[in-house]
Amino acid sequence: MRKLFSLAFLVLAFFLGWLLYRSIEEPITFADERAVRQDAVAEQLMVIRTTQEMYRDITGMFAPTFDTLKQVLREGEFLEVRILGDPDDADFDPATAYDTIYRPAIDSINRLGIDLDRLEYVPFTEDVKFDIAADTIDYQSTKVPVVQVGIPYKEFMGRFADARFQRYDQRYNPNAPIKFGDLSKPSLAGNWE
Numbered sequence: 001m002r003k004l005f006s007l008a009f010l011v012l013a014f015f016l017g018w019l020l021y022r023s024i025e026e027p028i029t030f031a032d033e034r035a036v037r038q039d040a041v042a043e044q045l046m047v048i049r050t051t052q053e054m055y056r057d058i059t060g061m062f063a064p065t066f067d068t069l070k071q072v073l074r075e076g077e078f079l080e081v082r083i084l085g086d087p088d089d090a091d092f093d094p095a096t097a098y099d100t101i102y103r104p105a106i107d108s109i110n111r112l113g114i115d116l117d118r119l120e121y122v123p124f125t126e127d128v129k130f131d132i133a134a135d136t137i138d139y140q141s142t143k144v145p146v147v148q149v150g151i152p153y154k155e156f157m158g159r160f161a162d163a164r165f166q167r168y169d170q171r172y173n174p175n176a177p178i179k180f181g182d183l184s185k186p187s188l189a190g191n192w193e
């Protein structure tokens with residue numbers, strides 16, 4: 001009988017030890033995984049922000065869809081105006097002082113190593129795409145283009161997409177988006193920065 005009680009206490013001790021280990025391991029695993037996934041998504045959002053800025057340089061607006069964005073970046077051209085001579089010189093002739101050059105946007109995309117085919121896909125997902133929206137708003141009596149691109153955390157957090165993980169970080173909300181831009185004001189800031 002004594003051996004049975006000893007064995008039962010030993011099993012109970014191992015079980016309680018395992019529960020203690022799990023209670024310590026889960027928040028650490030959550031914090032590590034969240035950091036890795038959030039950094040990868042933020043990095044992809046920065047690439048999208050760069051391509052949106054390129055699109056705006058070409059068209060004067062932001063792209064409302066990824067298809068439009070990719071098409072213009074593959075086929076569009078950057079306008080570059082060079083000043084020949086010194087405009088402060090007394091003999092400066094303004095009629096012949098400017099040289100206009102068009103450079104293909106795809107050259108800049110290739111130089112930066114941006115993969116346009118995978119641009120809209122969220123890291124750590126199979127085929128989930130970022131939400132994208134672009135518009136023009138009146139801001140301080142001027143029409144300005146605005147853009148917003150993002151995705152809710154629950155879409156890329158895998159097994160940590162549950163709200164129960166808020167107990168490890170009060171700021172974590174799986175329904176909140178990680179995004180850059182704002183449709184109500186001209187801003188390209190990311191909410192992770």
